[in-house]
Amino acid sequence: ELALARTSAAGLELRDWKDHTRPTRNGEPLPLEPNEMSRSVAISADGEHFVLGTEWWLRFYTRSGRLLWRQPVPGAAWAVNVSADGRFVVAGYADGTIRWHRVSDGSEVVAFFPHADRQRWIAWTPEGYYDASPGAEELIGYHLNHGRERAGEFVSAAQLRETFYQPALLARRLDADGDQRLAEVVARRGDVRQILAAGPRPQIELLSPAATTSDGDYQLQVRVRQLGQGEHRLRLRIDEQEIAGRWQTQALTPGGIVVNPLTDLAPGLRRLSVELVDGRGVASPPLRVALQVKPPASTPPPRLHVLAVGVTRYRDQALAKGVAFAADDAKAVAAAFQRGGQGVYQPGVVRVLSDAEAASKEAILAAGRKIADEVRAHDAFVLYLAGHGRTVEGDYYYVPAQVVFRNQEQFRNDALGGEALRALLASIPASKLLVLLDTCSSGSFRLPGRAGLDDKAAIDRLQRISGRALIAAAADEKMALEGEGGHGVFTYALLRALAGDAASDPATGWISVTALGEYIDRQVPAITQRKWKYQQIPVANTPVPFPIVRKPANGR
Structure with missing residues (x-):
């Protein structure tokens, strides 16, 4: 001060x-x-x-x-x-x-x-x-x-x-x-x-065209000019969103040429960037490509896919409180997207994991990867997580049902951390992807750090590095336990927005992810102030707006 x-x-x-x-x-x-x-x-x-x-x-x-x-x-x-x-x-x-x-x-x-x-x-x-x-x-x-x-x-x-x-x-x-x-x-x-000071930084050179048109395919070629330290990987972004490439099938050697065929790219101007990242986390200067993708003569209509995960029943009794609505909220959110998506998207794969079905991070990741196999570039995908979340050393972790805290290192291994979440999001080729997090930190689940500011900063880190649209609330125990209208506060506001309370496009009636974020950002502080005399401020970052549901004909 x-x-x-x-x-x-x-x-x-x-x-x-x-x-x-x-x-x-x-x-x-x-x-x-x-x-x-x-x-x-x-x-x-x-x-x-x-x-x-x-x-x-x-x-x-x-x-x-x-x-x-x-x-x-x-x-x-x-x-x-x-x-x-x-x-x-x-x-x-x-x-x-x-x-x-x-x-x-x-x-x-x-x-x-x-x-x-x-x-x-x-x-x-x-x-x-x-x-x-x-x-x-x-x-x-x-x-x-x-x-x-x-x-x-x-x-x-x-x-x-x-x-x-x-x-x-x-x-x-x-x-x-x-x-x-x-x-x-x-x-x-x-x-x-x-x-x-511990050795050179990675460097790569672009061999394929830096500006061109495409029918939906593009062969990205780079030459490795210099390796850094430790293990290396090439990181690809499309429109600033991290996307998993096929780099892992090709050796990274000095002077070597690496090829990654990109297929089924969404129509429009796509901005690609690629970096070589070494084991220290040091990246090469990014190489950038401007790619104008022409609309195909015919294409299947886009679909909306949903993976909703909610855990109320935790094996660890330290996590027994604070998430009374999580499992039911996941079911309600999946159903709301199924209803609201009609008229904007065709039905896609919808999967709900609640309690025992979300026993481990492997179970959650396996469900995500299975849906990812069905996703096309012009589809939309929603990932919703409800239950306990925690920040450890600046990284966000979602807690599956069977996690038992014994020590910090084991917790990092067993919980679904930011790195694994990033890898899952990168494996999903959808150009329209929304992450929704309704997670809270249990006051009795002792880990270094503090809820609130730490959690919001860790969630922001996940969004900024992955590049995906994200709306989240890092709530305290009391808010999640008592909730609003039979739901957690964040999810209650989300469901109201999906039901038509959020602003929609006057011409189409479509509600965008940005409108969802703006509605939640207004409603959650208002509800928490009314109920607990405390304003909970959500995290909302939707860098590329896209429609996600249609406003119901009756306005709700």
């Missing part, structure tokens, strides 16, 4: 600190380097310390004027402050960043860059972990020097997304346990400085 910077205190008079080379404390000079210009000052809340920002240094003093530490700055420190709890010095620099430094030694804790467009922003730690608004990952990166004989290299934050995009960590970085949380993540995932 920050108030206006304090520049005066009883018995402490600071003068000539703004745009001067000779600032003073109680009439005595504060020695600076020759030509070092002072720009800003702030006194701590207790009056026992003050910070001086200059063109070259961030300087921290005792009340008596003794210099405790100084840190080099990335640009003139135009503004400084000390947090009310006395833990951080905060400085606004000429490079456009705001940075938090430890009061104890001046070391940087986190940096924040708000872009001048007032839309994009990015925050990061010195270890490389970051959070960013959509489109902001290209704003920062790392310049690697290779000596006089080789050109330098720039690695953008986007190339490090696989490992270092950790919004849950950034959301808690300034908490009292922020250092411990960061240390645990670094021990598991690494430090960006060490990872980038």
Whole structure:
């Protein structure tokens, strides 16, 4: 928490600190380097310390004027402050960043860059972990020097997304346990400085046309120019949605040419990108293809497929509370999509897994893969998960019915985690895919981290990396248990939206995934405020809007 910077205190008079080379404390000079210009000052809340920002240094003093530490700055420190709890010095620099430094030694804790467009922003730690608004990952990166004989290299934050995009960590970085949380993540995932120093980055070259037209097929060819470290995989995105390719059948070797035939692409302008990702989670710069797919002369009508999973009866008694409606909600949601999809899509495969049918992550994934075999590119697919969800080290996990928590490592192995969910979503070729998560964290199911903010950040990470449309609510136990209208609050709002309460296109009567998200975003906070005097804010990100159901003729 920050108030206006304090520049005066009883018995402490600071003068000539703004745009001067000779600032003073109680009439005595504060020695600076020759030509070092002072720009800003702030006194701590207790009056026992003050910070001086200059063109070259961030300087921290005792009340008596003794210099405790100084840190080099990335640009003139135009503004400084000390947090009310006395833990951080905060400085606004000429490079456009705001940075938090430890009061104890001046070391940087986190940096924040708000872009001048007032839309994009990015925050990061010195270890490389970051959070960013959509489109902001290209704003920062790392310049690697290779000596006089080789050109330098720039690695953008986007190339490090696989490992270092950790919004849950950034959301808690300034908490009292922020250092411990960061240390645990670094021990598991690494430090960006060490990872980038541990060998070359992957590089690939596009051999197939970068802009062309197609009848629905395209042969994507790339040459591997340079491998990175560890195991490698090629990651394909179509319209920013992660799609599983056939790369795994071909060896990745330096100089080798890799071919992936893409078939049954949805009509319209398709934007493809491909990256080579190594075992460290470092990706090559993406190769991009603009592909205009011509409509086929005839094609089967699109179908709507649904996989709805709901668990109420958990084997672990620690999970017995908080999900009273999950199994029935899954059945209700599947039926609602079947009814509402008529007139927009032909009936597709609909599968409901409740309680014992959702015993393990293998059972859920097997059901998803079986449906995926039936899905075509122009179809639509809905994945609905209800029950318990949990965040561990920044990743989202859905808890199947038979999971029993014994330790954190086993939980990660047994629960359906973000990586497995991403793989399932990538295996589904539908260009229209919606993920719906109505999961809560049991207060008695003890795992590191906290529900709410951690869960929402982990869900956001899943959406951003997979690229799929996602609407979710990370509810607390009380909301899920008591619910609304015989359903969990989130699902109640979803069912109302599907029944026609969400806005529809006036010409067609179709309700889009964006309209669903907007309706849920309005209704869930209103319901929770009315029932519990607390607003639950859903997570909704639908980057590519598409119709999902038709508004009933009677308006409901």
